[in-house]
Amino acid sequence: MDGLWMIALLLLIPLLLWTSSTFVFYFKKCFYVAWMMLLALFAIPLCILKSGGRDVENMRIIRGLVRHVKYFLGLRFDVSGWEHLQTEGPYVIISNHQSSLDVLGLMEILPDRCTMIAKKELIYAGTVGLVCWLGGIVFINRKKTNDAKNVMADAAKTMLDDQIRLWVFPEGTRNQRGGLLPFKKGAFHLAVQAQVPIIPIVFSSYSNFYLRKEKQFNSGTIRLKILPKIDTKGMTSDDISSLSDKSFNLMRSAFHSISDSVTQSNGPSRH
Numbered sequence: 001m002d003g004l005w006m007i008a009l010l011l012l013i014p015l016l017l018w019t020s021s022t023f024v025f026y027f028k029k030c031f032y033v034a035w036m037m038l039l040a041l042f043a044i045p046l047c048i049l050k051s052g053g054r055d056v057e058n059m060r061i062i063r064g065l066v067r068h069v070k071y072f073l074g075l076r077f078d079v080s081g082w083e084h085l086q087t088e089g090p091y092v093i094i095s096n097h098q099s100s101l102d103v104l105g106l107m108e109i110l111p112d113r114c115t116m117i118a119k120k121e122l123i124y125a126g127t128v129g130l131v132c133w134l135g136g137i138v139f140i141n142r143k144k145t146n147d148a149k150n151v152m153a154d155a156a157k158t159m160l161d162d163q164i165r166l167w168v169f170p171e172g173t174r175n176q177r178g179g180l181l182p183f184k185k186g187a188f189h190l191a192v193q194a195q196v197p198i199i200p201i202v203f204s205s206y207s208n209f210y211l212r213k214e215k216q217f218n219s220g221t222i223r224l225k226i227l228p229k230i231d232t233k234g235m236t237s238d239d240i241s242s243l244s245d246k247s248f249n250l251m252r253s254a255f256h257s258i259s260d261s262v263t264q265s266n267g268p269s270r271h
């Protein structure tokens with residue numbers, strides 16, 4: 001009898017854990033970090049063999065290795081506006097930033113020769129940090145804004161010299177409070193200095209499947225909307241504010257329209 005109880009308990013515990021949404025939340029989060037770290041460990045020698053070191057071409061390897069991760073987490077991406085990425089030469093991509101999960105959507109649509117601007121702390125994130133460096137990510141120190149501006153001015157030159165595209169999160173930090181945070185200006189200075197177009201990309205709200213406070217991480221669909229490019233030819237630093245405002249307004253309305261439709265199609269979130 002004791003043995004039967006033991007077996008029943010042994011079967012019940014994992015079942016209870018599995019059905020507990022808090023357990024699923026922590027499990028998925030830990031899995032995500034651990035799996036990305038492991039993938040990065042594989043990516044390091046591949047990148048070094050391919051390019052011998054830091055090179056934007058390594059992003060092809062990173063993109064290829066990351067694309068399956070969504071299946072483990074029960075996430076789907078629904079992308080619209082692919083045609084707007086068929087732009088020749090360098091450009092600046094700007095997108096909203098809700099979570100480190102954005103990396104999955106980013107890798108889903110990442111164009112060739114495109115790397116990112118990231119906070120410098122990311123370089124210390126173990127194997128992931130090293131892969132970011134190998135992928136040519138441009139690191140900025142947000143606490144030393146003059147340094148950050150200089151790094152971004154250099155990046156504007158490199159974009160043109162090496163035909164590189166850069167992905168910037170103009171909110172400057174993660175934001176899951178709904179809507180978009182006011183934009184920082186760096187992305188717009190970058191595009192104007194290099195005289196390259198801006199391609200805005202909007203991720204729909206994660207709030208219908210991922211709730212940090214409530215410890216919910218369900219399955220869900222993320223809509224990614226690629227908006228038409230905004231030309232910056234002939235613009236100067238006087239145009240930065242209007243360029244930023246225009247981009248913000250376009251992205252905010254796209255965010256609300258795709259987030260409403262995704263919430264409806266996924267049904268209300270569980271609480």
Ligand SMILES: CCCCCCCCCCCCCCCC(=O)SCCNC(=O)CCNC(=O)[C@H](O)C(C)(C)COP(=O)(O)OP(=O)(O)OC[C@H]1O[C@@H](n2cnc3c(N)ncnc32)[C@H](O)[C@@H]1OP(=O)(O)O
Nearest residue numbers: 039040043065118119145148149152172184185186187189
């Ligand atoms: C198999 C492998 C698995 C592993 C997997 C790998 C994953 C590989 C994916 C990783 C993915 C990474 C994802 C990271 C994501 C983040 O790390 S997000 C955080 C870092 N990114 C950012 O912060 C970018 C956005 N920030 C900016 O652009 C900010 O403007 C800056 C440059 C940091 C400056 O900060 P600030 O001074 O606070 O900003 P702001 O209020 O905009 O500017 C103040 C003044 O300076 C002026 N200014 C700003 N920028 C400039 C400029 N560049 N030039 C001249 N003047 C400027 C402004 O115009 C403004 O002047 P006024 O208009 O007031 O006169």
Ligand SMILES: CCCCCCCC/C=C\CCCCCCCC(=O)OC[C@@H](O)COP(=O)(O)O
Nearest residue numbers: 033036037099100103121122124125128173174
């Ligand atoms: C030392 C800090 C770095 C923390 C990284 C922890 C290890 C991550 C391991 C696996 C996740 C893979 C995806 C990594 C890319 C995450 C990029 C990211 O989302 O960085 C946060 C940054 O956009 C804004 O930071 P804050 O919201 O201002 O804070």
